[in-house]
Amino acid sequence: NAGVTQTPKFRVLKTGQSMTLLCAQDMNHEYMYWYRQDPGMGLRLIHYSVGEGTTAKGEVPDGYNVSRLKKQNFLLGLESAAPSQTSVYFCASTQGYQPQHFGDGTRLSIL
Amino acid sequence: DQQVKQNSPSLSVQEGRISILNCDYTNSMFDYFLWYKKYPAEGPTFLISISSIKDKNEDGRFTVFLNKSAKHLSLHIVPSQPGDSAVYFCAASRNSGNTPLVFGKGTRLSVIA
Numbered sequence: 531n532a533g534v535t536q537t538p539k540f541r542v543l544k545t546g547q548s549m550t551l552l553c554a555q556d557m558n559h560e561y562m563y564w565y566r567q568d569p570g571m572g573l574r575l576i577h578y579s580v581g582e583g584t585t586a587k588g589e590v591p592d593g594y595n596v597s598r599l600k601k602q603n604f605l606l607g608l609e610s611a612a613p614s615q616t617s618v619y620f621c622a623s624t625q626g627y628q629p630q631h632f633g634d635g636t637r638l639s640i641l
Numbered sequence: 642d643q644q645v646k647q648n649s650p651s652l653s654v655q656e657g658r659i660s661i662l663n664c665d666y667t668n669s670m671f672d673y674f675l676w677y678k679k680y681p682a683e684g685p686t687f688l689i690s691i692s693s694i695k696d697k698n699e700d701g702r703f704t705v706f707l708n709k710s711a712k713h714l715s716l717h718i719v720p721s722q723p724g725d726s727a728v729y730f731c732a733a734s735r736n737s738g739n740t741p742l743v744f745g746k747g748t749r750l751s752v753i754a
Contacts, residue, residue: 620684
């Protein structure tokens with residue numbers, strides 16, 4: 531049982547490049563979330579989804595887009611990467627009132 | 642404005658003693674609170690939760706206390722073990738947990754053998 535899997539684990543980008551982070555869960559969860567963690571800042575919610583085909587903005591959505599075309603996948607896109615988006619990105623999923631399950635993160639550096 | 646605050650960035654405790662991690666919140670609409678534990682290079686893992694209808698929840702060595710009037714919760718770990726060394730995040734939610742979590746900045750616990 532893999533739980534929540536994030537791809538890739540590490541990536542280095544140049545300013546202005548684009549990329550997509552993939553989150554996949556095998557628990558049939560309805561809710562999925564993308565967070566970023568910066569030093570001394572805790573986890574901040576970027577976007578989330580309450581079901582297939584739905585997305586909503588979180589606390590820090592600017593510069594990111596998301597899509598939830600399939601229930602098990604939640605994609606986070608950076609259209610034009612900026613150094614301020616250097617961070618560790620975590621995906622999480624949940625069902626009903628259960629605690630969120632997290633992936634192991636994607637460490638993204640933007641030069 | 643930070644809605645969930647963990648004012649101690651770090652805490653050191655001797656093995657076998659009690660660790661007490663604190664968390665304050667400002668949003669009176671929060672009714673569900675969780676603690677997550679995070680090791681380096683891993684994602685946060687759920688530790689324990691408490692609903693606002695309770696003032697205490699226990700799970701083995703871990704106990705969470707909620708003081709609604711003070712908008713304060715604390716996590717007690719007894720006895721502390723070296724494997725408990727990690728970053729602990731407090732999180733809060735509305736609607737019994739059916740809304741996105743708001744996290745504190747975390748407290749790094751070091752348990753010294």
